[in-house]
Amino acid sequence: MDNEKTFKTKTGFCHILPDKIVLTRDGIIGKVTTVSVGNNISRILIIYGGLSIGLFYFAFDNYRNGQIAQPILFGFLGVYLVYGIVNSINNSATPIIDRQKIKEVKLKKAIVGLTRSRFEVLFEDDQGKVKKRLIMLPGSLTNGQTETEKAIKIMRDEKLITNC
CATH class of the missing domain: 2.30.29 (PH-domain like)
Structure with a gap:
């Protein structure tokens, strides 16, 4: 080369x-x-999806318990991760591009x-x-x-x- x-x-x-x-x-x-990504980003997107579901769960649970600040923070972080997933759905990790x-x-x-x-x-x-x-x-x-x-x-x- x-x-x-x-x-x-x-x-x-x-x-x-x-x-x-x-x-x-x-x-x-x-x-x-x-090791972590390989040639495909779907593994990372699945991890982000799981994290966002967890954040939405904690936001809902804290809201049910009368909290105000934590549900807003967890909800914001969950929305941010979902936004990242949507923007990254057409990304590729291929090592060779014609x-x-x-x-x-x-x-x-x-x-x-x-x-x-x-x-x-x-x-x-x-x-x-x-x-x-x-x-x-x-x-x-x-x-x-x-x-x-x-x-x-x-x-x-x-x-x-x-x-x-």
Whole structure:
């Protein structure tokens, strides 16, 4: 693989090849991600669903017992998790994306101290559904700014970014 077409991600590396994008996982974080998520995010969404059901139960139970603040807090957290599930339902964790099936690649810049930069790759999967693959870039504690600039340059050179 051409070293100039590879950049670091949150959990490994992204290799931009002429016909596909390959995401590899490296190190401890990559291994934990492989075990917990694999190539499918349904496991995470099921966990979020279970947590939101539990939060709604505690909100209802506390409301029945005359509490005011706790049901509001638990209800808000439950709604937030359901919102996350709905927004993530079309996400994918596939490690290989065929470049011919890519519809769009957007760069989402980091909010300093809150989020990290990422690429959102919209592509068509084998069943013809449009899926979104997030490519999370390194954070500020792991030389994120330099790596993000390198990733943006590679994506521009390959004419993949549509909003930058």
